[in-house]
Amino acid sequence: MPRTTVFESVIERLEILAPDGVVDEGLMPGLNDDQVLELYRNMVRMRVFDEKAVKLQRQGRMGTWPPLKGQEAAQAGVALAMSDDDWLVPAFREHGIMILRGVPGHLVLAYWAGDERGSAFPDGVRCFPIAVPVGSQFGHGAGLGMSLGLRGEQAVAVTFGGDGATSEGDFHEALNFAGVFKARTVFVIQNNGWAISVPRSGQTASATLAQKALAYGIPGVQVDGNDVFAVYAATMEALERARSGDGPTLIEAVTYRLGDHTTADDAGRYRTEEEVEAWKERDPILRLGRYLQARGLWDDAREEMLAEEAAKWVSSQIEALEAMTPPDPADIFRYMYAEMPANLEEQMRSLIEEVAS
Ligand SMILES: Cc1ncc(C[n+]2csc(CCOP(=O)(O)OP(=O)(O)O)c2C)c(N)n1
Numbered sequence: 469m470p471r472t473t474v475f476e477s478v479i480e481r482l483e484i485l486a487p488d489g490v491v492d493e494g495l496m497p498g499l500n501d502d503q504v505l506e507l508y509r510n511m512v513r514m515r516v517f518d519e520k521a522v523k524l525q526r527q528g529r530m531g532t533w534p535p536l537k538g539q540e541a542a543q544a545g546v547a548l549a550m551s552d553d554d555w556l557v558p559a560f561r562e563h564g565i566m567i568l569r570g571v572p573g574h575l576v577l578a579y580w581a582g583d584e585r586g587s588a589f590p591d592g593v594r595c596f597p598i599a600v601p602v603g604s605q606f607g608h609g610a611g612l613g614m615s616l617g618l619r620g621e622q623a624v625a626v627t628f629g630g631d632g633a634t635s636e637g638d639f640h641e642a643l644n645f646a647g648v649f650k651a652r653t654v655f656v657i658q659n660n661g662w663a664i665s666v667p668r669s670g671q672t673a674s675a676t677l678a679q680k681a682l683a684y685g686i687p688g689v690q691v692d693g694n695d696v697f698a699v700y701a702a703t704m705e706a707l708e709r710a711r712s713g714d715g716p717t718l719i720e721a722v723t724y725r726l727g728d729h730t731t732a733d734d735a736g737r738y739r740t741e742e743e744v745e746a747w748k749e750r751d752p753i754l755r756l757g758r759y760l761q762a763r764g765l766w767d768d769a770r771e772e773m774l775a776e777e778a779a780k781w782v783s784s785q786i787e788a789l790e791a792m793t794p795p796d797p798a799d800i801f802r803y804m805y806a807e808m809p810a811n812l813e814e815q816m817r818s819l820i821e822e823v824a825s
Pocket residue numbers: 561600601602603629630631632633634660662663664725729
């Protein structure tokens with residue numbers, strides 16, 4: 469009756485682009501200069517859009533906003549790896565990748581301004597609506613991935629969540645299903661160190677979040693989430709695995725939320741200035757900028773032009789938002805049920821009468 473080892477594994481961490489902008493050539497994915505420049509532009513546009521959205525909220529022109537500042541590489545890297553046919557199943561901090569996947573920026577703003585029409589994406593945009601209930605999107609991602617397999621589609625479902633979301637039962641149920649049924653799903657955890665005021669250390673006793681995949685028979689990998697090349701390379705590998713029928717992957721992208729949890733939060737009340745400053749040194753945009761400069765692909769004039777172009781694009785999205793006709797208040801009752809229950813019907817009628825009077 470010997471004691472034997474029945475399971476053993478390791479979790480790899482992938483880093484390619486160092487904070488000083490130097491890359492590990494041996495691990496560098498095959499991207500041409502135009503693709504790398506596009507990654508940089510996308511990340512800068514995301515930041516400009518995000519910072520402007522925070523200002524709109526402060527000016528009372530929008531509702532709550534969850535800033536993504538600091539997490540641009542985790543979203544731009546995944547977006548570049550995805551094919552046109554792949555589906556995105558976001559949580560609530562993924563506006564960067566949502567826009568890259570074809571969701572119009574003004575609709576993202578409309579959603580956070582409280583307008584139901586912000587979730588009605590144009591036909592052909594393969595993106596699920598924003599999911600605020602933490603962890604609820606993982607089940608959708610697993611189910612969608614299973615359905616894509618059953619339909620014999622090449623497409624893969626890529627679902628996002630935060631470090632906090634890995635403590636929800638939904639996360640574990642989704643991974644379990646996805647593992648058993650070899651769902652064509654890639655789970656991306658943006659581990660930004662915090663779930664509102666709960667630090668990563670208070671979330672789980674696991675050494676990594678990636679290792680949670682192993683319990684479900686799924687490969688898990690940790691990447692430097694502020695390293696856009698590592699994010700891209702790990703996502704390519706995971707997508708390839710899913711496409712060839714070998715099932716899901718869990719990617720833990722270690723990053724940092726440089727802003728508040730939302731505009732209703734003050735992160736200064738629960739985390740130190742030193743911690744934030746240390747992460748600013750690891751800023752994903754600065755890092756890619758250093759790489760581009762060293763390669764002679766970038767300079768101040770180009771940076772200035774990009775800033776102008778990004779600001780212009782953001783303004784156009786705000787104009788489109790503000791040009792929308794006011795929402796119909798009765799919309800809050802619509803779209804949930806194919807046939808509206810009688811009690812909601814009654815409430816809707818009474819609201820319509822109240823608005824009309
Ligand atoms: C089921 C549920 N519980 C609580 C909340 C409130 N809430 C919103 S975001 C959040 C923390 C999420 O943290 P994490 O998953 O790390 O994502 P991050 O906000 O860092 O992007 C909480 C507790 C919620 N929206 N849904």
